[in-house]
Amino acid sequence: MLLLARAPPLPPPLAASYPATPERALRFRSISSSRAAVATASAAAKPAASSRSGQKRKQVASVANPLVKHCVKLRLSAAYRRSCRRLLLVGLAPILEMCRFELDAIDYLLLLDGVEVPEELREFCGDVVYVSAAVMKKVSGMQSVDSTEAIAVMHMPRHFRDLGSHEDGDSLHGLFNHPKRILVLDGIQDPGNLGTLIRSACAFKWDGVFLLPASCDPFNEKALRAARGASLQLPVVTGTWHDLHELMTKYNMKMMAGHPESSGDASKGIQSLSKELADSLLNESLCLVLGSEGNGLSSETLQACELVNIPMEGTFESLNVSVAGGIFLFMLQPKYQIDSRTLTP
Template identity: 55%
Template sequence: MQCAFTSLFPLPHPPKLGIRNSQLPIGAQRQTHLQSNFENFNGELSVGVNIPLPSHVKSITSTSNPFVKHCLKLRNSSSYRHSHGAVLVVGSTPIREIYRFQETLQEKTVRLICLLVLDKAEILEEIDARSVRIVRVSPMVMKKLSGVQSTESIEAIALMRIPTSYLHLNGDKEEAHSEGWFPSPHRILVLDGIQDPGNLGTILRSAMAFRWGGVFLLPGCCDPFNEKALRASRGACFQFPIVCGCWIHLEALKSKFQMKMLAGHPESNAELKSVFQLTHEFADSLVHVPLCLILGSEGSGLSEKSHQECELVSIPMAGESDSLNVSVAGGIFLYMLQPRI
């Protein structure tokens, strides 16, 4: 399984998905690319190069089916996911949450390509079976695709397009468009080398719960559409903006919105820089200030660049432990600094 990125997506040829074209609005540019991947000119669903799913196919019973093999590659490979612009969402709960969220939006950011439903299981009540391609699958196929030992709790898997709210930036020229990356840039979470997919997914779920405006992923982060990240986030990566880029892009965002840069950091007497404590008074002083909050990796902490560019903030702890798991610390930071305006 591929998890950590080198320059985010190690593809021999970077995919067009999420690379902004100055001649098209970002949503239109992404949809144009994805449409070419998934729909042929006859309107028949196509799931990749030479891997069609003919319209007459209503059920799949064999794990050697080409469509099943394609879906397995989507689940296991970040480069394959992003080159095809699609992702598997396993389980009824995240599918429901994504679908309900989409119903609240004027402009839809996610398209459900097809729904794979376990034989004899009921179709999710939120899904209109008349407008969504439904394919029944055997328990063996469901077990293979879900990656879990028991399919008792897994009755549905959705094949979805990567949302248009996701953006992968390439090159210096992208910084000119920073005003459009996040609809609400008052509170932006920045992840710096978070490689564990469970931690990343948990942090994304917390960021959405506390109404942060989006997440910026610096190089070295795990793919947010990794299966473990998706499971931990319960589909949060489909429900608010995620931008992948480097410090050039982050500095453009900071400059555009005059954002204060904070970074979570353990308190240390050996620290050359001052380390502020995350108190209610500290949080109250920043209510009206646009913020970028940076959280570092589980093992090595903040990168040198993040350490230099940010004001360091620690969580006061009465116990003997000198640090917290990044997803736990992240939840505390996100709660304390959540937007209140």
């Protein structure tokens, strides 16, 4: 028989390892509470018959079930996702995309009553939970379940770091091994744009993504859908400008930021993106910063970075940030990625 995927055990007493300051006590009380919620959700589903592939099948019909409440909170709260180290993935297509990389990352697979386990997931050895249409609507947040046959509760990627947390605070060490290209997102709030940028960074072999404050959560449902599995492959870090400066200094990285040429908030010259500029940067380690369409680059970014724009014809002042980012990421991709390409007539 295959073993069930279970939530991690509760940590040892926290007072033995950390000073008992009010802030830390509150933080760790929240973490312990969240992990207790995971454990409660694990036991909440009613056992049903075992499937042919060995999964333990369970049944949930009530929207008041603790597992349902746990899933809804994962969908709605970034803080809860991070404290539990779990995320919610809605829809069979994105689940199958994710499972190409980490099938064992799934804790629970929620299936609508009457739906068979997809062939691609027959090797999944965690819990399969069959749910009613009411539960599927509640968990997914959708009014119709016509296109929502499956939902997965998954572990967060091992290479995700939140430098603002006590658990991940000093864990940049070992995450990057002499990175050559880091994409930095400065206040990107649209989850579709953020997920698309992570996907493009992965496609062009950048070494990781660094999210500055005010950027949306990379494990927001829409961001996960847009990333199409890239969030499980690429190191993603959230932190402050202080954290980014330490990373930049450690690896001697050059700082550049994408900036519209017509914008009037730049106090210094702006270079144009070109093949000559890209060639001149091939052997340098580079952080590229992209800002939100609404607010643009922060004052810290404008002060710390060399500015570069995409030259355009016509009357358009700027591109959508995910489109502009794709161009930057392709043009400035690392040398080993360019060298590995085989050009054919």
